[in-house]
Amino acid sequence: MRRLGWIGLGGALLLAALPADARPVAPGLLCERYPDAPACLGGKLAACQTCHVEGGSTKVNAFGSAVRAGLLAETAAPFDDSEFTLHLDDVLASIELDDSDNDGFTNLDELSQGSYPGMDTSLPSEPSCPSDPSSYPYTFCQYDYDFALQRVSIDVCGHRATFEEVEALMATGEDGKRQAIHDKLDACMRTEFWKGPTGQLGELAHRKVRPVTGLQDFADFIPDYSLFIHANTGDRNVQEVLVAQYLVSVTITPEGESIYSVVDSLPEQPLQADKRAGMLTTPWGLFYNTMFTAIPRSTAAQAYRAFLNMDIALQEGLIYETPEPTDYDGAGVTADACIGCHRTIEALAGPFSRYNGLQEGNGTTFFQYDANRLEPFAGLYPDLPNMPESGYLLGQPVDNLLEWAEVAANSDEFYQAVTEDYWKLFVGSPPTPEKPAAFEEYTALWQSLRDDDGHQVTKMLHRLIDTEAYGAP
């Protein structure tokens, strides 16, 4: 699978003069040449900024310009995949000792140490640590228990630890300190600040649910939040966000505590239980994303963005190992200018195509599954009923949305996305290869979530607060 997970080098080089159906292969080629580069850790591919001025931009930076110049010396633009594959390695080698962005570091040094070789504000950094960290209020460059306790308390409980808690922490031994911080995390994760419908987990869900309060009468989004919070707490498996065939209700006790309960049915949640796929098939999602459309491309793209962190609008997650799409609704998706993205979108959308938005017919209602859902559109688009329910996700064929959800929930991209959400909340910024040590910790973290049989966020968070990225000032 060649995937432009984070649009990268190739896009920069190709898009300068090139057909929109260009097939950027350069990020993978760059990582083949520099497999130990921080940007290539954990199976990731080089990021946009390696060659672009920013993610999603077609404009190249100084390093991208140098690569392009090197390729032009070998072959004429526009470059195709075979030309990239043939020449890119040599071109990269030829500019390794150059300093394309004039920041004082060679391109090779920058790639090896995680900074961007075409961005003069991005520099390899050596930690500067005091020789005796203990003489300062915080133990710089080392895990600081007081600092970590306060961070856990403020992040998850919503307020700082008290003076008495800090005193008690400092009075205990090394193991006791660590245990106290983990105990604090456990206690805080039971607070409403964390798990309440409008708490921190609810805030994490906003970008996935995209609620619109004025439209709540059409379809309720509270069950979406409830399922998300349920699957992200306790000993639950976070995959349930995508694959649960149950619903979750929330009730608030007189004391103000939210209680999440698994239920078989809820009012105004009409989807057949055996067709449910977690948050992918909720009435709110189908209402807001599918609405009246025949081919629910927006629904599929939103699922891809929300749960796998790949935004097709930013040319992220484009997959080229799928069959040529068919233009079932005459939307022009096979045109040269469109197929670059629509090859992926059409493959993603098929499995969503049998779920009603604001349609009903064939004995089904709004927000239900209808195997023959596309037939009524035949008057407008004669070929549309022939569109298969099957499709592709991340290069894998799937027969329906349940398989789509299963593939997604087992993908590295899902665990990276889940972990990145929490990383940003806890550490305060996205993981980036520019900070190689922290990026290694992030990589180990999402891999541990993937490899943990229970795929529990709770366990992952206990590991997260042990990282130096979190606990070292």
Next chain:
Amino acid sequence: MHLKDCLLLFATCLATLGSAACDDSSTPGDDGGPGGGPPDLPPTSNDAALKLKAGFRFRNDVAQALGLDETFCSELGLADCAAVHFIIMGGADAFGSGLYQPLPETTATSPLAFDRVAIAGCLSRAKIDLQSSGEGAIFVGLGVDEDGRMDANSPAASAAIERLYRRGLARNPSTGETEALLKLYAAIEEQGSEAPAEDWATLSCFSVLTTLENIFY
């Protein structure tokens, strides 16, 4: 004179506290460098990963520090200040504004909102501690006379500062920090405050709770 004049005094207060706010007795160079030069600066964090106490976190901390209910600050008596200013205090507002994620940076009015919440809490705490006969939390036993004055050199004043730091920043104040707040009382009296002890309590509280140390973590 009350808050209006006190806010004028705050400039004086800031000048007095400026260096003391980051001072700590355990920091090398506390008493100045060799030959009386400026103190050593603490090292800079490699990650510079300080976070803003976004959303309700700052309000919650002020409430906890001052022993107040979380409803201590209300705009027009109608709505929680932190809820009204939620976005500029670093929160997201998906349901009201369709803002699914917090703004990437603070806004020009963010400091005003943090100040607003802190001053509301400090006014309440000072009033409760100095005007009511109930049990105080921080500014207790100051021996305020009928002119609203107190003895800033009394152990009670230093004890109040210690309680303020412990409750607000979860640590003890340094010698420099204590001295700076005690000097603040003299400045308030010089400005002709009608209730200098209460104004001192309010502004001491405000000074500590609006330090970078309490707004970031």
